[in-house]
Amino acid sequence: xxxxxxxxxxxITIQFLVVSFSYGEEKEVKDCFEKINRATFAFNMALDxxxxxxxxxxxxxxxxxxxxxxxxALNNLSxxxxxxxxxxxxxxxxxxxxxxxxxxxTTIGIVGIFDPADVLGFEKLExxxxxxxxxxxxxxEGCYLVLPVIGPSTVRDAVGSLISMSGGxxxxxxxxxxxxxxxxESDYYYSKLTEGVDFRAKNLESFDSLEKTSxxxxxxxxxxxxxxxxxxxxNLKVKTDTLDDSDWDSLDK
Amino acid sequence: MRNFGIRITILIFFFISLxxxxxxxxxxxxxxxITSKASNILSSQDTxxxxxxxxxxxxxxSVDIDGIGFYTLGKHRxxxxxxxxxxxxxxxxxxxLKSFSTRLVEYKEAKIVVxxxxxxxxxxxxxxxKLLATSNRPExxxxxxxxxxxxxxxxxxxxxxxxxxxxxxxxxxxNSIIINNNGDVNALFTSLREFNxx
Numbered sequence: 001x002x003x004x005x006x007x008x009x010x011x012i013t014i015q016f017l018v019v020s021f022s023y024g025e026e027k028e029v030k031d032c033f034e035k036i037n038r039a040t041f042a043f044n045m046a047l048d049x050x051x052x053x054x055x056x057x058x059x060x061x062x063x064x065x066x067x068x069x070x071x072x073a074l075n076n077l078s079x080x081x082x083x084x085x086x087x088x089x090x091x092x093x094x095x096x097x098x099x100x101x102x103x104x105x106t107t108i109g110i111v112g113i114f115d116p117a118d119v120l121g122f123e124k125l126e127x128x129x130x131x132x133x134x135x136x137x138x139x140x141e142g143c144y145l146v147l148p149v150i151g152p153s154t155v156r157d158a159v160g161s162l163i164s165m166s167g168g169x170x171x172x173x174x175x176x177x178x179x180x181x182x183x184x185e186s187d188y189y190y191s192k193l194t195e196g197v198d199f200r201a202k203n204l205e206s207f208d209s210l211e212k213t214s215x216x217x218x219x220x221x222x223x224x225x226x227x228x229x230x231x232x233x234x235n236l237k238v239k240t241d242t243l244d245d246s247d248w249d250s251l252d253k
Numbered sequence: 254m255r256n257f258g259i260r261i262t263i264l265i266f267f268f269i270s271l272x273x274x275x276x277x278x279x280x281x282x283x284x285x286x287i288t289s290k291a292s293n294i295l296s297s298q299d300t301x302x303x304x305x306x307x308x309x310x311x312x313x314x315s316v317d318i319d320g321i322g323f324y325t326l327g328k329h330r331x332x333x334x335x336x337x338x339x340x341x342x343x344x345x346x347x348x349x350l351k352s353f354s355t356r357l358v359e360y361k362e363a364k365i366v367v368x369x370x371x372x373x374x375x376x377x378x379x380x381x382x383k384l385l386a387t388s389n390r391p392e393x394x395x396x397x398x399x400x401x402x403x404x405x406x407x408x409x410x411x412x413x414x415x416x417x418x419x420x421x422x423x424x425x426x427x428n429s430i431i432i433n434n435n436g437d438v439n440a441l442f443t444s445l446r447e448f449n450x451x
Contacts, residue, residue: 213352219429223422231416
């Protein structure tokens with residue numbers, strides 16, 4: 001009984017945070033916890049300076065084929081979350097494409113290090129997660145959040161991540177939940193850490209130059225994250241076609 | 254009479270298609286010209302200072318800096334008086350050129366290829382391009398929002414990198430500074446001045 005009550009309270013809270021705030025007066029994503037978020041952002045930036053940036057710089061020194069192979073393997077692994085979300089979003093064509101990619105690349109491509117599926121005509125598609133699926137269902141972002149170590153998120157995306165960790169991610173299930181004897185818990189965390197380093201290494205210059213030229217770097221990162229999520233939910237390669245021209249138009253009046 | 258109507262319709266379509274093509278070609282060659290100039294500067298043996306000076310010239314001639322500046326003020330634009338508008342134009346111009354040249358000068362191997370163009374209306378053409386991949390970074394798609402109200406002098410109003418609009422990011426950054434200072438636009442002016450004097 002108490003458990004059911006808790007679930008109802010959580011659901012109502014989430015509903016309140018997700019719906020009420022995201023559809024406020026100006027239809028902007030609200031930064032309800034800005035002070036805490038800014039403090040967490042400062043912590044993450046410090047962590048980046050002492051850990052992620054130096055490691056990413058070192059990672060960059062590895063031969064290109066090793067980095068490409070690592071990136072491919074991580075991308076292959078992410079299909080385990082992408083495929084169920086393709087299905088939940090009703091995109092069966094993408095689900096089929098990604099399933100075939102997963103099978104081919106895991107076997108012929110040696111655990112995803114190589115990408116023979118692409119050569120065979122099964123192209124690499126955008127990753128999908130539970131947060132994107134919620135977005136595709138029309139659920140608003142809720143408040144903006146900055147999570148320690150992980151970085152920018154929203155209430156909706158954080159709930160999506162919780163779902164991944166509650167059975168929605170097969171890779172998490174076989175590693176952390178120890179459903180099998182073949183993988184260890186640490187395998188999951190290594191893969192996530194490598195994913196972070198790989199992303200950072202690909203964005204070393206752009207991230208640094210953005211930081212150097214921003215007058216409020218926290219706000220810049222928030223804007224970029226939210227724009228990126230929006231674009232991914234709409235499954236657009238580019239956002240240009242949907243940009244609101246009204247503010248530009250008012251300049252010319 | 255019916256034939257006359259058909260001829261007029263064909264002529265109108267012909268005229269529209271001619272105008273569209275000319276705008277598209279202008280925008281496309283405009284971006285090609287800028288990117289090849291920038292690429293030459295970045296790959297030259299010149300000192301960093303000389304490169305920055307040259308990039309600033311490109312920015313001044315090809316970007317609608319005042320337009321972007323007022324766009325980035327968003328809803329706060331209306332609260333400015335004439336004196337504040339003049340002040341902002343001056344500070345923003347300096348900020349933009351410094352920020353633009355500092356960002357670009359980091360890219361030593363920058364090869365941009367124009368792929369296509371899309372005429373949105375008589376005022377805007379989106380030129381689609383890609384920054385070619387290097388061993389350190391993947392290929393990046395860049396869309397240029399070109400303001401074509403005056404076809405003989407096209408100007409860049411926004412860069413959309415991998416779907417992320419730089420003008421919108423700037424607008425949200427400025428809005429954050431103003432909101433966190435109880436709606437005081439002068440706080441933004443102070444932040445920009447501090448950046449310019451760094």
